[in-house]
Amino acid sequence: MGVDSPLFIIGTERSGSNLLRLILNQHPSIAMPHPPHILKEMIPLEPLYGNLGADSNFRQLVDDAVRLVELHFSPWDVAIDKDAVFAEAIGRDVYGVKAAIYDQYRRAKGKRRWGCKSTFVIWYVDRVMRRHPDSKFIHLVRDGRDVAVSAKRSVFNHFHPHYVGRLWSEQQRTAIALARELEPERMITVRYEDLLEDPGKTVRRVCRFIEEDYGDSLLDYCGSEEARSLASQSRSWENCARPVIQGNRRRYRQESSAGEIRAFELQAFQELRHFDYELENDFSRLREDSRRGLGLTTLLKYWSWEHALQTYETARSLVHDKNAASLIRKRLFVMKLRLMLTLGRRSCRRD
Numbered sequence: 484m485g486v487d488s489p490l491f492i493i494g495t496e497r498s499g500s501n502l503l504r505l506i507l508n509q510h511p512s513i514a515m516p517h518p519p520h521i522l523k524e525m526i527p528l529e530p531l532y533g534n535l536g537a538d539s540n541f542r543q544l545v546d547d548a549v550r551l552v553e554l555h556f557s558p559w560d561v562a563i564d565k566d567a568v569f570a571e572a573i574g575r576d577v578y579g580v581k582a583a584i585y586d587q588y589r590r591a592k593g594k595r596r597w598g599c600k601s602t603f604v605i606w607y608v609d610r611v612m613r614r615h616p617d618s619k620f621i622h623l624v625r626d627g628r629d630v631a632v633s634a635k636r637s638v639f640n641h642f643h644p645h646y647v648g649r650l651w652s653e654q655q656r657t658a659i660a661l662a663r664e665l666e667p668e669r670m671i672t673v674r675y676e677d678l679l680e681d682p683g684k685t686v687r688r689v690c691r692f693i694e695e696d697y698g699d700s701l702l703d704y705c706g707s708e709e710a711r712s713l714a715s716q717s718r719s720w721e722n723c724a725r726p727v728i729q730g731n732r733r734r735y736r737q738e739s740s741a742g743e744i745r746a747f748e749l750q751a752f753q754e755l756r757h758f759d760y761e762l763e764n765d766f767s768r769l770r771e772d773s774r775r776g777l778g779l780t781t782l783l784k785y786w787s788w789e790h791a792l793q794t795y796e797t798a799r800s801l802v803h804d805k806n807a808a809s810l811i812r813k814r815l816f817v818m819k820l821r822l823m824l825t826l827g828r829r830s831c832r833r834d
Contacts, residue, residue, distance in 0.1 A: 490598035498625035515598035531824035625675035648750030
């Protein structure tokens with residue numbers, strides 16, 4: 484298997500993707516750094532760079548993508564050479580730049596393959612397949628109601644179960660469609676709960692899929708320097724430095740109200756059933772209420788709840804999370820980049 488066969492963990496954030504990434508990153512053949520989400524942040528901006536066949540435009544895209552990596556709130560320990568990215572990109576677009584950046588990281592680590600755990604790549608599988616048709620996609624799915632519980636204490640996501648459920652449902656529908664479109668050797672679905680229950684068995688299955696040897700040392704991820712560093716940066720990642728927590732499931736039954744569970748299930752009952760997660764509410768009633776939709780009063784209540792918790796968690800992270808300032812710097816950079824590119828394109832149109 485050559486370096487032109489990258490690995491991607493796709494699905495929804497807060498589904499154990501950092502756990503699986505750290506396990507795979509232990510493999511002697513695989514380099515899988517914490518993701519700066521290059522595709523998620525840069526693909527929406529790509530049209531604003533103009534004709535990427537022009538060296539100046541493509542150079543600007545490369546410089547901005549590398550800067551995004553440099554500002555990543557979980558810093559890489561590899562400095563990316565922009566000139567090398569410019570010269571080695573496999574195509575003049577955001578994915579070509581991303582692949583060159585990750586390949587440079589792979590070489591620095593002395594590994595044979597690179598992997599990416601940016602779950603948002605689920606939206607861009609077609610782009611990946613155009614350049615790397617032999618890619619491997621690991622769809623990691625977790626009970627969405629537990630995703631919603633985890634999301635309430637993280638600054639990286641939506642907060643209210645209504646919004647978490649809506650996103651989880653959309654991403655799982657995308658995964659279901661991909662599983663029908665892609666060949667079995669291209670994509671596998673792994674349940675987070677199976678990884679908790681029997682880590683060795685599940686990781687062996689993943690290794691067979693990616694055509695790499697399994698070793699028990701893969702499960703020693705929590706002792707790695709990266710795992711300890713990641714856990715120290717944010718409460719969102721504190722479990723990374725711990726062994727697999729087998730009981731980390733069905734937390735929603737203790738930590739969510741009946742109304743919160745129903746709000747999630749109303750958005751995602753079909754996908755929950757598809758992945759064999761037992762519903763807490765009646766399926767027929769959920770389907771009927773889903774067709775009717777939510778009233779304005781309920782939506783305003785959810786909106787207020789979402790933004791109040793977002794404000795609280797952001798303030799909390801500024802006090803307790805080491806990477807809070809870095810996260811804000813990165814977000815400001817992306818906002819500024821979008822503004823400058825938009826203004827620059829308008830200026831060109833006037834000229």
